[in-house]
Amino acid sequence: xxxxxxxxxxxxxxxxxxxxxxxxxxxxxxxxxxxxxxxxxxxxxxxxxxxxxxxxxxxxxxxxxxxxxxxxxxxxxxxxxxxxxxxxxxxxxxxxxxxxxxxxxxxxxxxxxxxxxxxxxxxxxxxxxxxxxxxxxxxxxxxxxxxxxxxxxxxxxxxxxxxxxxxxxxxxxxxxxxxxxxxxxxxxxxxxxxxxxxxxxxxxxxxxxxxxxxxxxxxxxxxxxxxxxxxxxxxxxxxxxxxxxxxxxxxxxxxxxxxxxxxxxxxxxxxxxxxxxxxxxxxxxxxxxxxxxxxxxxxxxxxxxxxxxxxxxxxxxxxxxxxxxxxxxxxxxxxxxxxxxxxxxxxxxxxxxxxxxxxxxxxxxxxxxxxxxxxxxxxxxxxxxxxxxxxxxxxxxxxxxxxxxxxxxxxxxxxxxxxxxxxxxxxxxxxxxxxxxxxxxxxxxxxxxxxxxxxxxxxxxxxxxxxxxxxxxxxxxxxxxxxxxxxxxxxxxxxxxxx
Amino acid sequence: xxxxxxxxxxxxxxxxxxxxxxxxxxxxxxxxxxxxxxxxxxxxxxxxxxxxxxxxxxxxxxxxxxxxxxxxxxxxxxxxxxxxxxxxxxxxxxxxxxxxxxxxxxxxxxxxxxxxxxxxxxxxxxxxxxxxxxxxxxxxxxxxxxxxxxxxxxxxxxxxxxxxxxxxxxxxxxxxxxxxxxxxxxxxxxxxxxxxxxxxxxxxxxxxxxxxxxxxxxxxxxxxxxxxxxxxxxxxxxxxxxxxxxxxxxxxxxxxxxxxxxxxxxxxxxxxxxxxxxxxxxxxxxxxxxxxxxxxxxxxxxxx
Numbered sequence: 067x068x069x070x071x072x073x074x075x076x077x078x079x080x081x082x083x084x085x086x087x088x089x090x091x092x093x094x095x096x097x098x099x100x101x102x103x104x105x106x107x108x109x110x111x112x113x114x115x116x117x118x119x120x121x122x123x124x125x126x127x128x129x130x131x132x133x134x135x136x137x138x139x140x141x142x143x144x145x146x147x148x149x150x151x152x153x154x155x156x157x158x159x160x161x162x163x164x165x166x167x168x169x170x171x172x173x174x175x176x177x178x179x180x181x182x183x184x185x186x187x188x189x190x191x192x193x194x195x196x197x198x199x200x201x202x203x204x205x206x207x208x209x210x211x212x213x214x215x216x217x218x219x220x221x222x223x224x225x226x227x228x229x230x231x232x233x234x235x236x237x238x239x240x241x242x243x244x245x246x247x248x249x250x251x252x253x254x255x256x257x258x259x260x261x262x263x264x265x266x267x268x269x270x271x272x273x274x275x276x277x278x279x280x281x282x283x284x285x286x287x288x289x290x291x292x293x294x295x296x297x298x299x300x301x302x303x304x305x306x307x308x309x310x311x312x313x314x315x316x317x318x319x320x321x322x323x324x325x326x327x328x329x330x331x332x333x334x335x336x337x338x339x340x341x342x343x344x345x346x347x348x349x350x351x352x353x354x355x356x357x358x359x360x361x362x363x364x365x366x367x368x369x370x371x372x373x374x375x376x377x378x379x380x381x382x383x384x385x386x387x388x389x390x391x392x393x394x395x396x397x398x399x400x401x402x403x404x405x406x407x408x409x410x411x412x413x414x415x416x417x418x419x420x421x422x423x424x425x426x427x428x429x430x431x432x433x434x435x436x437x438x439x440x441x442x443x444x445x446x447x448x449x450x451x452x453x454x455x456x457x458x459x460x461x462x463x464x465x466x467x468x469x470x471x472x473x474x475x476x477x478x479x480x481x482x483x484x485x486x487x488x489x490x491x492x493x494x495x496x497x498x499x500x501x502x503x504x505x506x507x508x509x510x511x512x513x514x515x516x517x518x519x520x521x522x523x524x525x526x527x528x529x530x531x532x533x534x535x536x537x538x539x540x541x542x543x544x545x546x547x548x549x550x551x552x553x554x555x556x557x558x559x560x561x562x563x564x565x
Numbered sequence: 566x567x568x569x570x571x572x573x574x575x576x577x578x579x580x581x582x583x584x585x586x587x588x589x590x591x592x593x594x595x596x597x598x599x600x601x602x603x604x605x606x607x608x609x610x611x612x613x614x615x616x617x618x619x620x621x622x623x624x625x626x627x628x629x630x631x632x633x634x635x636x637x638x639x640x641x642x643x644x645x646x647x648x649x650x651x652x653x654x655x656x657x658x659x660x661x662x663x664x665x666x667x668x669x670x671x672x673x674x675x676x677x678x679x680x681x682x683x684x685x686x687x688x689x690x691x692x693x694x695x696x697x698x699x700x701x702x703x704x705x706x707x708x709x710x711x712x713x714x715x716x717x718x719x720x721x722x723x724x725x726x727x728x729x730x731x732x733x734x735x736x737x738x739x740x741x742x743x744x745x746x747x748x749x750x751x752x753x754x755x756x757x758x759x760x761x762x763x764x765x766x767x768x769x770x771x772x773x774x775x776x777x778x779x780x781x782x783x784x785x786x787x788x789x790x791x792x793x794x795x796x797x798x799x800x801x802x803x804x805x806x807x808x809x810x811x812x813x814x815x816x817x818x819x820x821x822x823x824x825x826x827x828x829x830x831x832x833x834x835x836x837x838x839x840x841x842x843x844x845x846x847x848x849x850x851x852x853x854x855x856x857x858x859x860x861x862x863x864x865x866x867x868x869x
Contacts, residue, residue: 374752398754412752415745418813426742427753429735437733480753 068095071230071262072117072135072148077126079112086112087123090288092281094231094262099253101277101297102266104306105499106469109286110266114233117264118150119143131230141170147230151237153497156220157208164190164204167223197222198248212361214245221252232256233264238272239497242360242525243561250276268499269526270299282306307501315504316532317511322551324352324535328385329519330402330488332371335380340366341543344380348488353510353520355534357527358564363543364523365407368492371521372404373397398427403481405474407492407523413477414465421447421461423476427484450479454509471502478509489513491522495529507533527557539563574859575806575822582826586833593836601713607828608716609778614798614805614820615727616771619764620678621802622731622740624747624811625671627768628682630798632689633663634776634791639693641776642702642786649706652780657773663689664769668762678765686795694788702786710781723774724821730767731817740764744811800852801827806859826855 072094079087087109094100102110116123119137128135130146137143140150157166164186172181190204199218208216217237224232234253238246253263253276267273273280280297282289282305289305330348335341341363348354358364369375371382373393382391384400391397397404406412415423424447425432432442447461456475458468465476474494481489494510495503510520510533524530530537537549539560547563549555586594593599613630620627641655663685670681696702731737739760742750751757779791805823808814830851834844 372752393756394751394754395756404752406752411746412748415742415749415813418745422742422813426750426755429738433735437729438735438738440733 068097070094071096072128072130074113074117074128075126077113077116077128078124079109079116079121080124085286087116088286090283090286094264096262097257097260098279099257099263099265099277101273101280102264102283103268103270103273103280103302104283104289105501106471106497107285108283108306108499110283111235112286113283114150114235114264114266117143117231118148118233120150144170144227147227148233149224149227149229149231150233151217151221151224151235153236153239155213155216157216159207159209161208162187162205163194163202163208163211163219166208167193167204167219167226193222193226194219197225214241214360217241218245218248221249225252225256228259229256229261231262231264233266235266236268236497238267238269240360243527244359244565246272268497270302270500273302274298303500306499315500316507316529320551320553322535324514324519325350325517330371330521331381331383331385333381333383335367335370335382336378337363337366337370337375338378341540344540344545346538346545348519348521350519351514351517352536353514353522353534355530355537356521356523356540357525357530357537357560358523358540358546360525362540362564364540365492367540368404368490368521368523369406372402372490374404398484399430401485401487403427403484403486403489405477405481405489405491405494407496409470409473409477409496414473416466418465419462420451420456420458420465420468420476423465424450424461424480424483427480431484446483450483451476454479454482455505469499469502471498471506474498474506475502478506482513487518489518489520489522491520493524494522495524495526527560530560531555531557541565571859572806574855575804575819575826578804578855579822579826579829582829582833586829586836590833590836594833599832599836603828603832604713604720605711605716605782606832607824608720609775609782610794610797610801610827611720611821611824612723612771612778613775613794614801614824615723615817616768617798617802618727618731618807618815618817618820619737619740619767621744621807621809622737622811622815623743623761623764625677625761625764626679626682626799627664627667627765628679628795629663629667629685629689630682630772630775630795631791631793632686632693632795633660633769633772634689634779634794635693635786635788636663636685636689637773637776638780638786638790639696639702642704643696647704647706649704652704652707653777656776656780657770660771660773660776661766661769663772664765664767665762667769668765671765672758672761682795690788690792693786693790697786697788704780704784704786707781708784711784715781716778719774719778723771727771727820728817736760736763736767741811741813741815744808744815745813797827800848804852804855806855 070093074092077087077090090113102114104110115121117128119140119142137146167190168186187204194200194202194204199222202211202215202219238249241249256263265273265276274297277297280292280302282302284306292301327350328347329350333345335344344367356364366375370377373391373396384391389396389400391402415426421443425443428446429438432438432446444461451458451461454475456479457472465473495506513520522534535551537560539546541564549560617627637656637659640659641652645651645655667678667681667685670676671678739755742755743757743760747757775794776791780786801823802819803823804826805819807819830848831844834847
């Protein structure tokens with residue numbers, strides 16, 4: 067056994083009445099990769115946040131390199147050699163790449179209080195080059211780079227400190243295949259160098275591939291630790307949920323089924339500099355998947371189809387009534403729904419209730435004359451929330467208190483409440499635990515059988531293969547290939563069409 | 566629980582202040598004449614505050630109030646002269662036009678609305694003062710409406726309508742959604758710009774009504790008509806605990822409670838015989854105190 071570098075014993079964390087973590091003990095060893103898995107809200111991020119200095123534990127003792135360890139802040143933890151990478155954006159707009167890389171550490175670069183920008187830029191250049199990112203300019207504003215590049219800049223910064231512990235919290239979720247591969251390489255390199263690594267991920271295949279040990283949590287409590295051969299997706303899933311998974315995860319059938327009727331026609335659609343000449347047809351009762359790398363233009367394509375981005379040329383038409391979807395108001399009026407990738411920023415009204423979020427697009431349906439009766443709002447929201455099984459106390463509960471998966475259920479409920487006939491979904495299960503994920507897949511299948519059409523973008527190839535009737539791949543802003551649903555379709559076939 | 570208590574602060578403040586002045590002014594505060602005065606004084610600000618609440622709900626500030634009020638009065642007078650009904654109608658029309666002007670600059674010109682409003686405030690004041698310098702704008706006929714019942718009637722209609730539209734129609738509900746998350750509102754299929762414009766039109770209409778009430782009260786239009794209306798309204802709304810960044814926390818009752826607090830404080834302090842110069846200082850201290858206790862800090866929580 068390798069040497070233990072950090073031991074966190076009997077850790078507790080409470081937020082008000084919520085017990086996020088209760089009595090969990092964990093050991094990190096040099097050169098070992100520990101996976102932390104559990105459903106949303108199981109406390110795995112909270113546990114690692116305490117190690118990273120984000121907040122202090124309510125109770126519990128941490129020993130790091132033989133001494134008691136009590137970080138006061140993230141910077142404190144970083145100075146001690148513990149680096150924390152999250153799923154969220156960790157760089158700040160309006161500052162250059164180099165400034166972002168040394169944020170909070172300018173002291174070490176300065177002479178008598180003056181930070182030498184030149185030195186900062188030189189050092190940043192060196193670190194970027196070491197990480198194979200010679201295309202990034204340290205003097206450029208960080209917002210000129212894509213989400214993925216920014217994540218890699220953050221990663222490079224973290225690595226430049228030769229961390230003793232590296233915590234990777236769902237970082238890969240938001241990355242494309244290429245970005246993921248790079249993170250995997252980094253993990254192997256760091257492992258060799260003797261870094262203790264913690265990985266938090268919903269992607270169980272990823273966990274299986276990378277981890278030496280897996281700690282499973284449920285509702286803030288320690289469940290089990292798996293080692294070596296015990297680590298496989300089936301075992302983990304079972305322990306996370308606490309019961310055996312029944313039936314299939316994705317759609318049960320492998321037939322490409324949809325009606326002949328075309329409901330939506332996209333013709334020669336282009337947005338200058340992002341994607342060009344995209345044409346396809348969406349049929350009644352079809353799940354059409356679009357796959358590609360994160361920057362291939364597919365996310366923007368969905369927004370353009372929905373009318374939220376004005377295209378440079380081309381058209382999006384509802385076939386039945388020949389209406390052009392030129393803005394979001396027209397789309398929603400014609401029963402087209404859009405579920406954005408960035409749930410917190412683009413689809414939720416965070417400080418409001420579940421009810422307010424569900425009825426937001428349905429006022430036209432429930433209003434009587436000029437006025438809206440509160441009892442009608444309640445009735446509609448209650449019906450929909452119960453139908454889709456949102457885990458909640460009641461519909462007046464605030465949306466921000468729900469887990470990611472339940473938030474997404476509310477978003478879907480909003481569009482079902484409004485009787486949408488076409489669903490445009492951008493990464494519908496992003497950052498959602500498998501329990502809820504399975505329910506969302508089932509729901510999509512139900513919608514399909516009701517004759518509703520779904521246009522879905524996903525960065526998870528398995529999701530596309532598991533759910534879509536047809537898969538269109540996109541590469542550098544153009545459609546590259548089309549696949550029909552079949553048992554034989556493999557992840558690698560699709561990946562080869564997108565890179 | 567703490568949030569619940571916070572919500573009670575403005576109401577509690579109003580009650581405490583009312584009782585305080587009722588018992589410490591030798592009964593002067595509770596005389597019929599004084600209470601009537603209080604209502605007439607409050608009416609103009611309260612009417613304008615009801616409209617402004619719509620704009621604040623979608624996270625904008627309408628800073629044009631005083632200038633727009635003066636401008637509407639002067640322009641209407643120049644067209645209608647002593648024709649009262651026409652004057653009132655025109656006041657409303659010009660008020661709405663002022664609101665739409667702010668909306669146009671804000672939406673099409675992509676200028677923050679409070680800057681557009683500020684321009685209108687200065688320009689309107691300028692027009693009013695230059696016209697007033699050469700013209701004597703007496704409106705003696707309007708004085709016949711200067712009684713408590715008329716003011717109460719107008720107040721009742723505006724407050725009830727404002728309350729209903731704000732809480733039970735798409736217009737009000739969408740303002741709060743826009744204030745909470747404009748991007749998500751647009752992606753929910755709601756025409757954000759159209760509903761913002763409606764809010765400015767409503768605010769403009771209440772400016773028009775406030776302008777009519779001002780003229781009825783003073784029976785004339787002078788260069789200083791409607792002076793400080795915007796600051797009084799914003800102070801009143803803040804005292805009433807309104808959410809400065811709009812959104813779902815915005816409540817119409819802030820307009821009513823806040824205006825009452827503002828004028829009762831003014832009135833009571835004057836009855837105490839406090840030097841008018843000090844009244845403003847006390848008001849400032851009181852303002853700071855209430856806002857510190859009652860302001861919605863949820864946006865700061867997110868950063869921390």
